[in-house]
Every structure is written in C-alpha cells, then in structure tokens.
Amino acid sequence: xxxxxxxxxxxxxxxxxxxxxxxxxxxxxxxxxxxxxxxxxxxxxxxxxxxxxxxxxxxxxxxxxxxxxxxxxxxxxxxxxxxxxxxxxxxxxxxxxxxxxxxxxxxxxxxxxxxxxxxxxxxxxxxxxxxxxxxxxxxxxxxxxxxxxxxxxxxxxxxxxxxxxxxxxxxxxxxxxxxxxxxxxxxxxxxxxxxxxxxxxxxxxxxxxxxxxxxxxxxxxxxxxxxxxxxxxxxxxxxxxxxxxxxxxxxxxxxxxxxxxxxxxxxxxxxxxxxxxxxxxxxxxxxxxxxxxxxxxxxxxxxxxxxxxxxxxxxxxxxxxxxxxxxxxxxxxxxxxxxxxxxxxxxxxxxxxxxxxxxxxxxxxxxxxxxxxxxxxxxxxxxxxxxxxxxxxxxxxxxxxxxxxxxxx
Amino acid sequence: xxxxxxxxxxxxxxxxxxxxxxxxxxxxxxxxxxxxxxxxxxxxxxxxxxxxxxxxxxxxxxxxxxxxxxxxxxxxxxxxxxxxxxxxxxxxxxxxxxxxxxxxxxxxxxxxxxxxxxxxxxxxxxxxxxxxxxxxxxxxxxxxxxxxxxxxxxxxxxxxxxxxxxxxxxxxxxxxxxxxxxxxxxxxxxxxxxxxxxxxxxxxxxxxxxxxxxxxxxxxxxxxxxxxxxxxxxxxxxxxxxxxxxxxxxxxxxxxxxxxxxxxxxxxxxxxxxxxxxxxxxxxxxxxxxxxxxxxxxxxxxxxxxxxxxxxxxxxxxxxxxxxxxxxxxxxxxxxxxxxxxxxxxxxxxxxxxxxxxxxxxxxxxxxxxxxxxxxxxxxxxxxxxxxxxxxxxxxxxxxxxxxxxxxxxxxxxx
Numbered sequence: 001x002x003x004x005x006x007x008x009x010x011x012x013x014x015x016x017x018x019x020x021x022x023x024x025x026x027x028x029x030x031x032x033x034x035x036x037x038x039x040x041x042x043x044x045x046x047x048x049x050x051x052x053x054x055x056x057x058x059x060x061x062x063x064x065x066x067x068x069x070x071x072x073x074x075x076x077x078x079x080x081x082x083x084x085x086x087x088x089x090x091x092x093x094x095x096x097x098x099x100x101x102x103x104x105x106x107x108x109x110x111x112x113x114x115x116x117x118x119x120x121x122x123x124x125x126x127x128x129x130x131x132x133x134x135x136x137x138x139x140x141x142x143x144x145x146x147x148x149x150x151x152x153x154x155x156x157x158x159x160x161x162x163x164x165x166x167x168x169x170x171x172x173x174x175x176x177x178x179x180x181x182x183x184x185x186x187x188x189x190x191x192x193x194x195x196x197x198x199x200x201x202x203x204x205x206x207x208x209x210x211x212x213x214x215x216x217x218x219x220x221x222x223x224x225x226x227x228x229x230x231x232x233x234x235x236x237x238x239x240x241x242x243x244x245x246x247x248x249x250x251x252x253x254x255x256x257x258x259x260x261x262x263x264x265x266x267x268x269x270x271x272x273x274x275x276x277x278x279x280x281x282x283x284x285x286x287x288x289x290x291x292x293x294x295x296x297x298x299x300x301x302x303x304x305x306x307x308x309x310x311x312x313x314x315x316x317x318x319x320x321x322x323x324x325x326x327x328x329x330x331x332x333x334x335x336x337x338x339x340x341x342x343x344x345x346x347x348x349x350x351x352x353x354x355x356x357x358x359x360x361x362x363x364x365x366x367x368x369x370x371x372x373x374x375x376x377x378x379x380x381x382x383x384x385x386x387x388x389x390x391x392x393x394x395x396x397x398x399x400x401x402x403x404x405x406x407x408x409x
Numbered sequence: 410x411x412x413x414x415x416x417x418x419x420x421x422x423x424x425x426x427x428x429x430x431x432x433x434x435x436x437x438x439x440x441x442x443x444x445x446x447x448x449x450x451x452x453x454x455x456x457x458x459x460x461x462x463x464x465x466x467x468x469x470x471x472x473x474x475x476x477x478x479x480x481x482x483x484x485x486x487x488x489x490x491x492x493x494x495x496x497x498x499x500x501x502x503x504x505x506x507x508x509x510x511x512x513x514x515x516x517x518x519x520x521x522x523x524x525x526x527x528x529x530x531x532x533x534x535x536x537x538x539x540x541x542x543x544x545x546x547x548x549x550x551x552x553x554x555x556x557x558x559x560x561x562x563x564x565x566x567x568x569x570x571x572x573x574x575x576x577x578x579x580x581x582x583x584x585x586x587x588x589x590x591x592x593x594x595x596x597x598x599x600x601x602x603x604x605x606x607x608x609x610x611x612x613x614x615x616x617x618x619x620x621x622x623x624x625x626x627x628x629x630x631x632x633x634x635x636x637x638x639x640x641x642x643x644x645x646x647x648x649x650x651x652x653x654x655x656x657x658x659x660x661x662x663x664x665x666x667x668x669x670x671x672x673x674x675x676x677x678x679x680x681x682x683x684x685x686x687x688x689x690x691x692x693x694x695x696x697x698x699x700x701x702x703x704x705x706x707x708x709x710x711x712x713x714x715x716x717x718x719x720x721x722x723x724x725x726x727x728x729x730x731x732x733x734x735x736x737x738x739x740x741x742x743x744x745x746x747x748x749x750x751x752x753x754x755x756x757x758x759x760x761x762x763x764x765x766x767x768x769x770x771x772x773x774x775x776x777x778x779x780x781x782x783x784x785x786x787x788x789x790x791x792x793x794x795x796x797x798x799x800x801x802x803x804x805x806x807x808x809x810x811x812x813x814x815x816x817x818x819x820x821x822x823x824x
Contacts, residue, residue, distance in 0.1 A: 301563075302620055303548050303590040313563030313574045315550050317710065317717035318596050319616065374711035376694065381705075409561045409574035409721070 009047035016040035081117035088113050116141070157210055160217020167220035234333075234357050237262040237269055242352040243345045263335040263357035264386065266398025287312060287322045289404065291332055291396055297404040311405040312394070319372045322394075326361045332396050333358045336371055336406070337386040353386075357397075377408045454632035454748075455605045461631060462607040462624045467535050474528050481524065539609070542620050545590035549581060553593070553600030553613040553635065554716035555801055556642035556786070557733040562662075569658065575665045578720035580728040582661050585628045585652040585752075591621040596716040601637035604650050610636045625652035627752035630759070641785040642802070647734040657756030664760075664824070665724055669697020672822055681819025684812045692719035692803075695823065715799040726763040726824035732784055732803075736772040743767030762824040770817055777813045781805050 020036035027033075088109035095102030123137035168176055187205060191197055241248045241261050252259035258267040288300045289312075299312045314320050324334035335357035342351055358367040373392060380391045387393030387403050396402035453459070460466040547568035552559040560582075562568060562575040568584065583589045593602055593613040602621065603610040611621040625631060635646035653661060672678030682698075686706060690698065694708040710719040725731075729739045729747065737744055743766075750758045761767075776783050786802025793799065808816070 301548070302592055302618060303542055303545055303567075311564050313550075313561070313565075315552055315559075315561055315594075316576075318552060318594065321616075374709070374717065375707050376696070378696070378705055379707040407564055407574050409576035 003050075006047060006051040009043060009050055013040060013044045013047050016043050079117070079120055081113050081120055084113035085110065085117055153210075157213050157217075160214045160221075163217040163221035164213075166225040167223055169226050234262050234269075234359055238355060238357075242343060242350070245345065261353065261355065263333075263337075263355035264353075264397050266332065266360075266396075268331070268360050287314070287320065288325060289322055289334060289394060290325050291328050291334070291399070291402055293328050295328070295396075295399045295401040297394060297396065297402045299404060309404065311407050313407045313409065314371060314373060316376060316408045317372070317374050319370050322369045322371055323366055324358050324361065324369055325366045326363055328399075329363045331360045331362055332399065332402075333360050334367075334369055335386070335395055335397060336369065337384055337393050337395060338373060339380045339382060339384065339392065355386075371406075373406070373408045375408065377406065455634070457605045459606060461629065462626055464539055464608040464622055464624055465606055467538060468609055471532055471535055474532065477524065477528060481521075539622065540620075542590050542622055545588045545622055547584060547587055547589045549583065549589055549591055551581070551591050551593040551602055551613065552596055552718075553602065553639070553646075554596040554718060555598065555640050556635070556646040556784070557720055558600075558602070558635075558646070558648040559718060559720065569655070569662070571662065573666055575662065576721045577665070577724070577728065579647075579730050579732075579734040580630075580649045580651050582651045582653060582658065583623065583625065584655055584658040585625050587624065589623045591623055593619050593621060596718060598639045599637050600635045600639050600646070602633070602648075603636040604631050604633035604648070606631045607633075607650060612637055623650065625650065628652050628654050628657070628755040628759075629750075629752055630748055630755070640801075641787065642733070645733050645735040645784050647730075649730065649734050651728075651759055653756045653759065657760055660760060661727070664727060669695070669723075670822070671699075672819060677815050677818035678822050679819075681815035681817070684808075684815050685819055688806055688808065688812070689722075689816075694719075694721045694723065696721070696723045713800060715796040715801045719803075722820070722823060724824050725820050726822075727760075729759075729763055731773060732776055732780070735784065736776065738763045738769055738773060739767050740769045744769075763821065765821065768821060773817060773820070774813055777806070777808055777816060778810075779805055 016036060017040045020033055020040050023036055024033035088106050091106030091109060092103055093106075095104075095106050119137060119141050123133045123140070126133045126136045164176075165173065191202065237257070238261060249259065251257055257269050258265050262269050290298045290300070292298060296309060298309045301312075322334070326332050335355055338354040338356075340351045341354040342349055344350075345352075356369065356371070358369050361367050377391050383390050384393050386395045387405065389405070392406040392408065394404040394406060457465070458469065458472075460469045545567070548563060548565050549568075550561045550563060552561070557578055558581075559576065559578045560580075561577075562571050564574055565571050568587075568589075591602065591611070593611060594617060595613040595615040597615060599615070600613040601610045602613055604623065607623050607625055608621060611619050613619060629652055631650045631652070633648050633650065635643055635648075637643075639646065672682055685693075685695070686698065686700065690706050690708055692708055692710040692713050694710075695706075698706045700706050708719065711717045713719075720731075726738070729744070730737055739747065743764075747755070747758050780786070780803040781789070784802070787793075787796070787800075
C-alpha cells in the first residue's frame with residue numbers, strides 16, 4: 001500500500017512528533033519544542049506528497065514511463081537562472097551584514113531569477129518538442145519580460161542622464177547639449193542620406209549610445225554633483241539672527257554676512273533672488289510703495305486717488321501684496337516692522353522685532369513683499385524704533401526719512 | 410361609423426380629440442405667460458431690470474441684445490417647426506440629394522456675423538466703460554469670506570476725507586451720486602459681489618484685487634448677495650449697500666469713529682459687556698473695549714476662525730441686518746419704513762439705526778442661542794481636523810438665556 005520512501009517518511013514524522021512532545025514536556029524549552037515541531041510538520045508534508053506521488057517510482061515492467069518519464073525527455077540545456085538565483089541569495093546575505101538597502105536589491109533579484117527559473121523549468125517539461133517548449137515559454141513570460149525589462153533599461157538610461165545633468169556646470173550644460181544635438185543631427189543625416197541601412201547597424205548605434213550614456217552617467221554619479229551655492233531668503237536670515245544669535249554673530253565676525261538684522265540693514269547679504277526685479281500684475285497687488293529719489297516713501301493704490309505719504313491702510317488678516325519700487329539711485333530694501341514678538345531661542349524666551357523685508361533692490365528695480373497683519377494697528381502701542389511713533393511702519397534701512405505708517409482697521 | 414369600443418361615432422371622437430388638444434394648448438400658453446409675468450415683480454429688491462445707478466443703467470441699455478436674441482430664437486424655432494411639419498415623412502420618395510446652395514450658406518453666415526458685430530460693438534464698449542476707475546472719488550475695500558462681507562474704508566482723501574480706517578460688515582455705506590471704487594478680494598474661496606440694482610457681478614478672488622465701480626443715483630438701500638458658490642451657506646451670504654446723502658455720510662463716518670462708550674455700571678448692558686468680553690471678544694472686535702487692566706482688548710479671530718477674521722461689531726446697531734445680512738434686526742414695520750423710505754427721507758431713517766422700539770430681538774436671540782442651527786456652518790467642534798482646529802463660522806457658545814439677555818442689552822447700545 002505504501003511505498004518504501006513513504007514508509008520511511010511516515011516513520012520519521014511519527015518520531016518527530018513524539019520527540020517534540022517529549023522534549024516539550026520534559027525540558028520545557030520553547031526553542032527546542034518549536035524546532036522539533038517545525039521539523040515534524042515539514043516531514044509530514046514530505047510524507048504526504050511522497051505518498052500521493054508514490055515515490056515517483058517507475059517499475060521495470062512499466063512501459064509508459066519509458067516515454068514519458070523525465071529520464072526519457074530531452075535533457076535541458078544550460079540556464080543562467082540557477083546561477084542568478086544563487087547570486088541573488090548571496091547579495092541578500094551580504095546586505096544583511098553590511099548595507100540594508102542591498103537586501104532589497106537582492107530580494108528583487110531573487111524574485112526575478114526564481115520566477116525565470118520556474119518558468120524555464122516548467123516549459124522544458126511541457127512537451128518533448130524543444131521548439132514548442134520555447135514558444136510556450138515565450139508566450140508566458142514575454143508579456144511581462146519586455147515591459148519590465150524595457151522600463152528598467154529606460155530607467156537606467158534616464159538615471160544616468162540625470163547624474164550627468166547634475167554633474168555638469170551651468171555653462172557645461174550648454175556645451176554638452178549643443179554637442180549632443182550636433183551628433184544626433186549628424187547621425188540622423190548619415191542614416192537618412194543612405195538608400196538603405198541595415199537594422200543591425202541602427203541597433204548597434206543605439207546600443208552604443210545607451211552604453212555610452214550609462215558609462216558617462218556612472219562616472220558623473222561617482223564624481224558627485226556640481227557645487228550649487230546656497231542663498232538664504234530674508235526671512236531665513238532674520239530668523240537666524242533672532243533664534244541663533246551666537247552663531248549669527250560669529251558668522252558676522254568671520255565676514256560671511258553683515259551684522260545685525262537683515263531687515264534693518266542697508267548692506268548686501270548673500271540673498272536668494274539677488275538683484276531680482278520682479279514685476280507682478282497689477283491685479284495681484286493692492287499697493288505700490290515708492291522710494292523716491294529724495295528719500296521719501298509714497299504709496300499708490302488702484303483707483304483715482306492721489307498718491308499718499310502719511311499712512312497706508314492694509315486690510316486685516318489677509319495677505320496683501322505690496323510692490324516696492326526703488327526710484328532712487330542706491331540699492332535699497334523695503335522693510336516692515338510689526339512691533340515685537342516673543343520667540344524661543346536656545347531654550348529661552350526672548351523678545352525680538354517682528355520684521356519682514358525684501359531683498360536689496362537695485363535703483364530702478366522692483367520687488368514684491370507679501371504682508372499679513374492679524375491685529376489692528378491700535379494693538380501696537382509700543383514705540384517703534386523704525387518709525388515715527390508707535391504702531392506698524394514701512395521703512396527703508398539706511399534712509400531715515402523713508403518711513404510710512406501702516407494702519408490696520 | 411361607430412367606434413366599437415366607446416360606441417361614439419367617429420366624427421364625435423375626432424371632435425373630442427381636437428377639443429382636448431385645444432384645451433391643453435390653452436393651458437400651456439397660460440402657464441408660459443404666467444412664468445413670463447412672474448419675473449416682473451414691482452418691488453423685487455434684486456431685480457436687474459430696475460437700475461438705480463449709472464453702471465446698472467449702462468448694463469440695462471444693452472437689453473436690446475435680449476430682444477435680438479429672442480427674435481432670432483423665435484425665427485429659428487418657427488423655421489425648424491415648419492420644416493419638421495412640412496417635410497415630415499408621409500411616404501413620399503426621398504428628395505433629390507444636392508450639394509447645397511452656396512449663396513444661401515454664405516448669406517446665412519454673413520447675416521449672423523453682422524448681427525453679432527452689431528451686438529458686440531455696444532457690448533464691448535459698455536464693458537470697457539464699466540472697467541473705468543479713473544473717475545472714482547471714494548474707495549472701499551471689500552473682502553469676502555465664508556459667509557459674510559467685510560467693508561473697510563482706508564485712510565484717503567476720497568469719501569470726503571477719512572483720517573482713520575473704518576471697518577464694518579454686512580451693509581456697505583456709500584455717499585449717493587458718487588463713483589465709489591470697490592477693491593475686492595477674499596480671505597478664503599472665490600466669492601462674487603453683486604448688487605443688481607447698482608452694477609454687475611465681480612468675483613472676489615483670494616490673492617487678487619478686483620476693482621468694481623459702484624454708484625447709486627439716490628439714497629436708498631440696495632440688496633445683493635454672493636453670486637459664486639462658496640460653500641454651505643452661500644445662500645446666506647448677502648449684503649446691502651446703503652447710499653446716504655453727503656451730510657448723512659459725513660455723520661455716519663463721524664459716528665463710526667466716535668470713542669467707545671462703556672455702558673452704565675450695574676445695568677444689564679454692563680453685564681452684557683462682561684459677557685461679551687468673556688465669550689465673544691476672542692473673535693469679534695469692538696474698538697475701545699478695555700479689559701480690567703485698562704488695556705485695549707484685541708480680538709484674535711486669526712487664532713479661532715479658519716478665514717482669519719470675524720465681523721467687527723463696534724457700531725453693530727448702526728446696521729440693521731446681521732450674520733451675512735441674512736437676518737433683520739428691525740421689526741417688520743420699521744424695516745418697511747427704512748426699505749421703502751423715499752430717497753429724501755432714507756438717510757435720516759437709516760442713521761437712526763436699530764432703536765429699542767424697532768429692535769427685532771428674536772432673530773439675534775436665536776443666533777446667540779445656537780448660531781449653527783440658524784446658519785449652516787462647519788462649526789462642529791468635533792469635526793475640525795480639516796481646518797486645523799479652526800472654526801469655519803461662528804461656533805455654538807452654550808450661552809444661558811440670562812447671558813443672551815445681557816448681550817442683547819449691550820449690543821443694542823453699540824451705535
């Protein structure tokens with residue numbers, strides 16, 4: 001009833017179960033019990049499979065297996081997948097002890113190699129006809145292989161291209177693209193001018209280009225990205241001065257930037273949008289503030305009313321765009337002083353000026369400043385050092401006469 | 410010949426069917442006429458055909474476009490109906506298929522083009538004229554937010570001179586017969602400002618300033634409402650424009666800038682002041698209100714309300730509607746006195762504000778009792794994740810009836 005192999009495995013299963021029970025009861029060890037139970041389960045599984053398949057035994061007088069058994073089949077050819085599978089396993093093991101992300105790469109390769117190996121092995125047993133087996137394999141796996149393989153190849157090329165772009169300098173990019181465009185044009189012309197071109201030739205050119213791209217991208221990636229100088233916005237400079245006064249002062253002493261708050265300084269800082277002169281559509285801004293050549297500040301708003309210089313009204317709790325136009329001959333910035341605020345700096349609560357400002361604008365330039373004030377101006381009752389009285393004030397650092405009161409209803 | 414089913418003679422059946430059809434046709438014509446006439450109410454406050462200002466009149470002068478469009482529409486409909494009837498399938502052979510008549514096609518292209526040109530020239534001219542702002546003499550900043558309108562008057566030489574900013578809500582007060590420039594924006598979503606009797610619609614877009622010129626020929630109250638869907642209470646986002654004569658406008662300005670008058674001690678109004686400070690002053694500003702230390706109380710709606718602002722209630726009872734001008738504070742008789750006042754009497758009646766005798770406290774009481782039940786808003790304190798914990802609209806305050814009584818007494822004095 002049971003074949004020899006099955007009897008052996010059944011006996012081993014019973015032994016494993018008994019051993020697991022005895023160990024668990026007498027030794028009270030969790031690890032050992034789990035191990036023996038796992039072994040018992042595995043052996044029971046093998047025994048079941050073996051019993052169902054009857055040991056894959058082939059009797060001497062059994063005629064059918066002479067044609068259909070594995071030994072009678074065409075021997076499979078060499079396959080790279082077992083090697084790839086083993087290699088992927090090694091990558092997983094290496095990743096576990098070194099760099100964790102390599103484990104993910106190894107697992108992905110393991111999955112891919114395992115799937116390919118499975119499909120190959122299955123197709124080799126589909127029939128006795130090698131060509132038919134190959135066709136069956138292609139029909140099953142090509143719909144997945146081509147798109148995935150193509151996506152991976154394109155991804156590699158694009159990634160390599162991106163490394164090249166990050167490595168090239170600003171001017172180098174212009175040269176590189178000019179040369180590349182000329183090369184593409186030349187190759188295109190060469191192909192188009194011939195009466196006929198071998199597909200293999202075009203394929204070779206494309207392959208060469210792809211390999212060259214990947215090679216250059218690898219080299220550029222290893223060399224690293226180009227240096228991109230960092231510029232700070234005025235808000236960041238202001239916060240640095242308030243929140244990290246010690247480092248800020250040290251930076252000023254080293255000459256990295258002027259001392260003092262940027263919004264109170266007429267000097268040049270390494271600022272983002274340096275020498276920017278942005279023009280914003282009239283509908284997007286409510287107010288224009290002009291720094292006149294005589295050092296006065298005036299404002300204009302949409303509508304027919306004349307320019308004002310005493311006080312400008314800004315709605316409460318709504319971002320208001322103010323365009324600053326520097327009509328003087330000197331570089332200048334427009335700052336807004338909204339009184340004091342309490343912030344935590346180095347673990348302590350400190351009071352600091354609540355200010356925002358534009359970057360330094362060249363004479364004749366313009367820039368936008370977005371202002372939002374959440375309290376009415378009567379809430380700002382303390383004297384404002386940057387204005388002619390208490391409240392909220394626009395001012396131009398370095399130009400004493402350039403102040404403009406802001407009223408918020 | 411008799412109809413076997415009904416027993417009536419065929420001639421009678423035909424007559425009955427014709428009679429039925431004629432009755433239906435008469436009913437249809439009557440219904441259509443009724444619908445057409447229904448849009449012609451005499452005292453509809455938002456009737457675009459009752460222009461009360463120069464800009465609305467300029468738009469109204471384009472009504473010939475309607476008549477041209479109606480005429481063209483009727484002609485086309487008649488032609489289509491005739492073709493459908495005249496050439497319906499009666500079993501006749503299919504007519505000869507020709508390429509067409511080029512002259513007819515060209516003619517029927519040129520004719521509509523000419524009609525369109527004839528319509529476009531005055532229309533574009535009117536649009537450009539309406540966009541002019543060079544002749545404005547007074548500036549009002551209009552800010553829409555869910556679901557009310559704020560009007561602030563910046564410091565300016567216009568409007569007869571304003572030295573300190575004024576802010577109000579719900580009712581915008583302007584001098585009559587003056588070109589007022591509205592500079593509109595929004596604090597949250599897109600709204601649309603529309604006072605039909607005075608001008609067309611203008612979208613109020615966050616981050617942008619859109620200008621609109623407004624002018625009222627005579628003193629009066631002109632109703633409007635938000636014309637761009639803006640959320641749950643879009644239908645409750647109304648506003649009014651109160652046009653006053655010059656003297657009245659000066660008086661209104663002066664009143665808005667008067668110093669705060671605290672209520673007499675030990676009165677219900679004084680208790681109301683305390684209740685206001687305790688419950689309302691987080692969001693609603695009343696200028697001049699002081700705390701126990703004598704420091705001005707500064708409302709911080711930016712910390713409570715999603716849109717960042719709440720109506721300023723400094724002179725609350727100088728306007729006669731509240732909550733996005735959706736509810737009245739005047740009893741019916743007094744309301745009619747103001748709304749229907751002749752133009753030479755309107756200014757005086759409007760400047761009276763809400764008096765004790767005319768105060769319709771029921772609506773305001775309901776509002777204070779539970780604002781969220783009166784006006785749909787996302788004010789549920791347990792569902793504020795979407796707005797980072799901020800209220801969209803006025804929340805439920807759980808005020809007692811005594812507190813409401815006190816608040817009403819206090820607010821009634823705010824004028």
